[in-house]
Amino acid sequence: MSEQTGPEDGTQAEGTVREADSPAATPGGATAATDPEHGPSSAGTTEDAPAEPTSETPAPEDAPASADAPAEPAPTAETPASAAAPTEHDPSPPSTPRPAPPKPRPGPPPGARPGPPPGARPSPAPAAARPAVSAPAPAVVAAQPSPVPSASDDPSRWGRVDAEGAIFLRTAEGERQVGSWQAGEPAEGLAHFARRFDDLLAETELLVARLGSGGGDPKHALSGAKALREGLDEASVVGDVEGLRKRLDELVGMAEDAVGAARDARDQQRQAAVARKEELAVEAEAMAEESSNWKQAGDRYKAILDEWRTIKGIDRKTDEALWKRFSRAREAFNRRRGSHFADLDRQRGAAKARKEELVAEAEALSSSDDWGPTAARYRDLMTEWKAAGRAQKDADDHLWQRFRGAQDAFFQHRASVFAERDTEFAANAEAKRRLLDEAEKIDTSNADHARAALRSIQERWEEIGKVPRDDMRPLDQRLRAVEDAVRQAADREWRRTDPEAEARVAQFRDRVEQFEAQAEKARAAGDAKRAQQAEAQAAQWREWLDAAVAAVQER
Known part of the structure; x- marks a missing residue:
């Protein structure tokens, strides 16, 4: 592209667009360019293939990470396609402040627009880890303001271009030159700067949509809105700047509310x-x-x-x-x-040592045949075992098996011995029963023969030995009954032949006769009182005589 000297200042190159001395950032950050065949082009158009992004066109940091991102506003009658949300060929403009573009220089090829290749989608941002305790940040719902009209519908409503190609923006304070156009028809230059305004409008509405849906960072949206609002006074655009300013003021308020809500949510x-x-x-x-x-x-x-x-x-x-x-x-x-x-x-450890001592003693007693004392000692050992406490499980189980083994060995040996003894005692009981049958047939009419037979039975009784505990009392009772019968027969025989009893009878008879003689003599002498006393004494001795005679006769 050849350079030519402008008619006035000699600094304007043919085929370029000259902006005002204080240009503002645009979504793409590129200036307009003129193509000899296609005429002027803008970073806001989407008809041609996009150019590769440069260092002046940073990728949007808050672009939607997936298809779940909030829907972007669709074009309306007031908002043409150039002002609507970017399509897959038109990546979302950044919401962060961008550096101001350099002085006018040749722009990209005609119809070029920075961004990813056609059909590309923004790279998804990594999902933040969700805290265990969280409070959802409330979405900020914006009030519905009057829509900001698109400048592309009627660019002449908001600005004009003079004969030298200077582009002016109409404001409440008057006109402000925002650039110049030397690449074609003046109307095309005005439309180019109107499309730049629509790009700013689209960026603003995208921030509003993201903020309202809760899909963006409120701080990021706030800084982006402030940057757009601060650069609006010097922006090289043609459109309803005052309406956009009000919209940005509303966006800043929404973002501040969202930041406060997010802060409250973080506090909660x-x-x-x-x-x-x-x-x-x-x-x-x-x-x-x-x-x-x-x-x-x-x-x-x-x-x-x-x-x-x-x-x-x-x-x-x-x-x-x-x-x-x-x-x-x-x-x-x-x-x-x-x-x-x-x-x-x-x-x-102490319990283990004590139980080892108890086990040693229990094993030493396992072969004892002193049944009663040993069994009592085993009962004491069991009491001491429980009082010793628990050792480690493996050691405690092993020691317990040894202790139980020694105790079982003793009691099994005792049970075996007792079983043999019970068999012997049962035979002894049967022999004593046969001996009792013989004893109960002793003839007690002859005391001497009865006593001799009883002595023989008693000697054989002792030779037989012990009997079961349950049989001891019945057998002893039967033997004592035989012994009592023999003893009573001997007593009767002795009383019949006792000389002392006969002498007592004769003595009692003599005394009775003596007192009766005294009574007779007293009556003869006329002493009734002495006679009465003698008769009383005679009667007493007669009673004793009768008792003695009866005793002798009972033998």
């Missing part, structure tokens, strides 16, 4: 996170002081730690203070648990 999230960690710390401290269920409490500490790691959104100072509380509580619990198990190990 932080408060909820702090409250939850406070609860976990209190629970950990309570377990550190009170819990003695070591397994359950240890598992609970692990669960608390896992949950603790998922709780985000707390400032470092508060989080460290809460962590110190939790960590101290867990360490205190671990120390108390360690001390408990150390004491338990010492107790188990």
